Amino acid sequence: MMPDLPNAFWYQEDALYCEQAALADIAARAGTPCYVYSLRAVLERFAAYQEGLSGLPHLVCYAVKANSNLHLLAMLAKAGAGFDVVSAGELFRVIRAGGDPARVVFSGVGKTADEIEYALARGIHSFNCESDSEVALIDALAARRGVRARIAIRVNPHVEAGAHPYISTGLRQHKFGIDFSEVEDVYRRALACPNVVAEGVSCHIGSQILNPERIFEAVDRMLELVARLRGMGLPIRHLDLGGGLGVAYKPGDRTPDIREFAGWIRRKVEGADLFLMLEPGRSIVGEAGALLTRVLYRKRTPSREFIVVDAAMTDLIRPSLYQSYHEILPVRRSSRGTVLADVVGPVCESGDFLALDREMPNVLPGDLLAVCTAGAYGFVLSSNYNARPRPPEILVEGDAWRTVRVRETFEDLIRGESL
Numbered sequence: 001m002m003p004d005l006p007n008a009f010w011y012q013e014d015a016l017y018c019e020q021a022a023l024a025d026i027a028a029r030a031g032t033p034c035y036v037y038s039l040r041a042v043l044e045r046f047a048a049y050q051e052g053l054s055g056l057p058h059l060v061c062y063a064v065k066a067n068s069n070l071h072l073l074a075m076l077a078k079a080g081a082g083f084d085v086v087s088a089g090e091l092f093r094v095i096r097a098g099g100d101p102a103r104v105v106f107s108g109v110g111k112t113a114d115e116i117e118y119a120l121a122r123g124i125h126s127f128n129c130e131s132d133s134e135v136a137l138i139d140a141l142a143a144r145r146g147v148r149a150r151i152a153i154r155v156n157p158h159v160e161a162g163a164h165p166y167i168s169t170g171l172r173q174h175k176f177g178i179d180f181s182e183v184e185d186v187y188r189r190a191l192a193c194p195n196v197v198a199e200g201v202s203c204h205i206g207s208q209i210l211n212p213e214r215i216f217e218a219v220d221r222m223l224e225l226v227a228r229l230r231g232m233g234l235p236i237r238h239l240d241l242g243g244g245l246g247v248a249y250k251p252g253d254r255t256p257d258i259r260e261f262a263g264w265i266r267r268k269v270e271g272a273d274l275f276l277m278l279e280p281g282r283s284i285v286g287e288a289g290a291l292l293t294r295v296l297y298r299k300r301t302p303s304r305e306f307i308v309v310d311a312a313m314t315d316l317i318r319p320s321l322y323q324s325y326h327e328i329l330p331v332r333r334s335s336r337g338t339v340l341a342d343v344v345g346p347v348c349e350s351g352d353f354l355a356l357d358r359e360m361p362n363v364l365p366g367d368l369l370a371v372c373t374a375g376a377y378g379f380v381l382s383s384n385y386n387a388r389p390r391p392p393e394i395l396v397e398g399d400a401w402r403t404v405r406v407r408e409t410f411e412d413l414i415r416g417e418s419l
């Protein structure tokens with residue numbers, strides 16, 4: 001399966017564009033570092049899921065954790081998305097963006113009582129539960145409110161997702177989910193809770209999965225489980241397969257085609273009388289975003305060549321945290337050749353880099369670079385370390401663009417503190 005969606009970032013002559021907007025213009029007006037997102041790319045990917053699943057009763061719940069920008073959430077809500085949240089804060093964002101709580105699923109291994117109450121009060125679709133004690137707590141809080149809460153048990157299907165160890169979640173040793181061997185007992189106990197309706201099963205085996213066979217394997221196991229649970233008399237109605245589809249970070253990365261992938265799942269699930277839910281995050285927003293940064297200095301030590309830029313691990317932590325590769329493109333291509341260099345930021349940590357030992361265009365101070373595939377787990381993982389204001393977020397639509405989150409100010413840095 002090969003991707004069939006055009007890249008939102010492309011060269012016209014030697015200038016890099018997002019859709020029809022020149023990145024050099026955006027950087028000149030919005031400043032750097034800044035995140036730039038293509039609205040078209042986001043909506044196309046969401047639509048590809050919808051088309052692949054069409055005909056099957058389903059809900060594509062965009063995983064808010066990947067990029068929780070309010071404007072993006074609003075656009076996805078308008079396009080018909082549901083949402084997967086992992087905190088009351090994310091649910092607050094969804095509601096503020098105009099999302100329908102009845103289309104929200106609440107995942108996560110450590111929901112607090114306050115968060116469960118918040119979600120119950122707003123009438124979310126369901127909770128994905130990860131332990132007996134969580135089910136018991138939801139039951140008690142739902143009873144107090146006089147409602148019945150729909151739940152799914154998150155099952156650990158023991159499938160190796162093959163991504164970085166920090167983002168693979170479906171193995172026995174992980175904190176996530178209920179072990180396959182114990183799942184029937186957990187459902188049996190849930191059945192005895194009068195204020196929960198245990199009508200779903202869910203799983204999520206990991207993230208940045210480039211081989212869809214891994215997910216297909218999990219689907220087979222989950223369908224077997226549904227049959228087993230129904231055999232026990234449980235009224236299983238929905239199946240949530242989580243997210244996890246990977247995106248292209250390196251030029252040669254082959255990524256699954258979303259429409260084909262979703263179509264495959266539809267054919268598998270069709271006929272099983274199930275409401276299907278998916279929780280894609282990265283595959284919807286990852287390729288739709290880039291981080292623009294300006295070269296501050298070139299620096300050579302006896303052993304290395306450095307390109308010092310104004311973006312840091314505080315803006316994009318993925319290279320430092322997961323040793324992940326992000327393609328870095330010049331915003332203007334030149335004929336100055338290439339250089340083997342580390343691309344590093346201003347933060348006082350050796351781990352502050354965007355690329356190591358990379359064949360880079362021979363850029364000079366003042367030149368602009370675009371760190372690609374930064375739309376997912378980019379801004380959301382940013383921090384104020386070293387008292388760095390967080391960058392703005394820009395949304396491009398055709399040749400127009402607007403700031404959908406402004407750059408933080410010094411005042412923002414001290415908000416809530418007192419002397």
Ligand code: LLP
Pocket residue numbers: 063066084107108167204206207208242243244245279280281282283318322376377
């Ligand atoms: N559902 C659940 C329950 C999840 O835990 C996740 C991601 C998703 C859905 C969305 O998965 P996606 O479609 O985005 O792969 N910060 C890491 C990724 C952490 C993913 C955590 N869970 C990174 O930057 O690679």
